[in-house]
Amino acid sequence: MSQKLTLEQIQNFEGKYPKQLWHLFMVEMWERFCFYGMRGVLAIFMVDQLGLTDANSNLKYGAIQAFVYAFTFVGGIFADKILGFKQSLIFGGLFMIFGNLLIGINPKEFFYIGITLSIIGTGFFKPNISSMVGMLYKDNDARRDAGFSLFYSGINIGALLGGILCVHLGKTYGWSYAFLAAGVVMILGVAMFLKFKNELGPIGDSPLLNIAPKTRKLRELGVLIGSLLCIPFIYMMIQNTDYTDIFMYTIGPLAVVYFIYQLIKIPDSNAKSKFLAAFILIAFSILFFAIFEQAGGSLALFAKGNIHPSVFGISMDPNVVNNGANSLFVIIFAPILGLIWIWLSKKNKEPNTVIKFGLGFLFLAGGYYIFYTMRFFSDAQGLSSLEVFSLAYLVVTISELCLSPIGLSMVTKLSPKHLGGMMMGLWFLASAYGQYIGGKMGASMSVTKENATLIDKMLAYTGGYKELALYSLIAGLILILVSPLIRKLMREVK
Incomplete structure (x- = not known):
């Protein structure tokens, strides 16, 4: 067995990317296949x-996604305090495997x-692999943003494959195959991490390695028991979204109190x-994710009923485009944008993190305005252009690349080392609130009357997208205007 690498050996890498980054994004690639599928x-x-109904589907979708991201806050805390990133990732992966295989046996x-098991599993898996990517770099390494952009690009290969394959399997062969595929690839992800985890050296080790093994095992067992006890509560809240409202009104204030406690x-x-x-930047991201994450809710239902099933004369399922276009564009443009950040950094002209956030909102506004214009490409039956739909996703993807991977990098740069998992969890908790608010936004766009025509749905959804474009534009302008104040708080971090 080769000698375990030290943190200094890992961080003193040559070239643009550390070799461990490739292994981590391969693992995350399969998790993203599972999640996006x-x-x-x-x-x-x-x-x-x-x-x-469309409205109830949007609400339940928002609730499920909110719990997925909210649990990452809890998973991040337990990783910081008890499990460590490596063990937390394995623990979460097993929950995700069992959850998807169970649905695959009998979806109804x-x-x-x-879904409940998958929520818990994702909570332990998702924040911690991103935290480990951040630890591959020294604090002031200018290559960090490019590394996260590459990581973001690589894992979207999994999102693209999962997004296309699971929709195809579900619609063509049956929903069991869609969920079984998600479970099988998650097995690959966990197995791959077990094979490569020693190359991470001390990164992600348990913070309790120096205490008595029996005490450590008892605390780890406590995390498992606590997770199992959460199952009936999450199950109940997903089935009844009124309970979800209570949960979301509670966990947010508690998270803020915990943040203030750690800040003091x-x-x-x-x-x-x-x-x-x-x-502050995490708080702004709530609105971004509320608008951006219409993809799995209102945009999925919009694509299902209001889009022509062909692009440039080629037959294409609009839901495959809805579920795969974003990932395809990320794969293409994330490395390019990452290299642009490096090039601008060498010339001392790279926009700071706050400006990048602002640009993200402005591109998001542009993308949703294009979604709004689809009403002008609609035929008499209420079907619009898949080409315009794809163009809107291209612009929305650029917005994501200005904010989401940069946000992950920002959290690792601005957070104290001992609170990295908690703050990564808080970043994903903001996503949870975005998903939750986004579900309600999607439900508000849905036509509730019986006998609604496709024209009625076209006007309702595109009218909602115009409002979302306006919200994005206002948020982007505010961020750019207040950027000097936030930059002052960030001190030496750019």
Whole structure:
């Protein structure tokens, strides 16, 4: 067995990317296959197989996605305090495997319990692999943003494959095959991490390695028991979205209180200032994700009923485009944008993180305005252009690349090392609130009257997208205007 690498050996790499980054994005690639494959079929599955209305499907989709991201906050805390990133990732991966395989056995009967297990699993998996990517770099390494952009591109290969394959399997052969595929590839992801985890050296090790093994095992067992006890509560709240409202009104304030508690405990004023800057940017990201994440809810249902099934004369399922276009564009443009950041950095002209966030909102506004214009390409039956739909996704993807991978990098740069998992979890908790608000936005766009025509739905959805474009434009302009104040809080971090 080769000698375990030290952190210094890992961080003193040559070239643009550390070799461990390739292994981590391969693992995350399969997790994203599982997650996006499941996400892409949720809304249409609930309408077609569970008999829900468009509005209820949007609400339940928002609730499920909110719990997925909210649990990452809890998973990040347990990783920081007890499990460590490596063990947390394996723990979460196993829950995701069991959840998807269970749904695959009988989608109608086991849907809610399988989704519950997947929610818990994703909570332990998702924040911690991103935290490990951040630890591959020294604090002031200018290559970090490019590394996260590459990581973001690589894992979207999994999202693209999962998004296309699971929709195709579900619609063509049956929904069991869609969820079984998600479970099988998750097995590959966990197996791959077990093979390569030693190359990470001390990165992701348990913070309790120096205490008595028996005490550590008891605390780890406590995490498992606590997770199992959450199952009936999450199950109940997914089935009844009124309970989801109560949960979301509770966990947000608790998370803010916990953040303030940790902020007060930080002795160094410089670290405290950066910690606060991270929180402000995370708060802005809530609105971004509420608008961006219409993909699995309202846009999935819009694509299902209001888009011509052909692009440039080639027959194409609009839901395959809805579930795969974003990932395809990320794969193409993320490395390019990452290299652009490096090139601008060498010339001392790279936009700072706050400006990148602002640009993300402005591109998002442009993308949703294009979604609005689809009403002008609609025929008499209420079917619009898949080409214009794809163009809107291209612009929306550029917005994502300006904010989401940069946001992941920002959290690792601004957070104290001992709070990295918690703050990564808080980043994903903001995504949870975005998903939750996004579900309600999608439901508000849905036509509730019986006998609604496709024209009625076209006007309702595109009218909603115009409002979302306006919200994005306002948020982007505000961020750019206040960027000097936030930059001052960020101190030396760019």
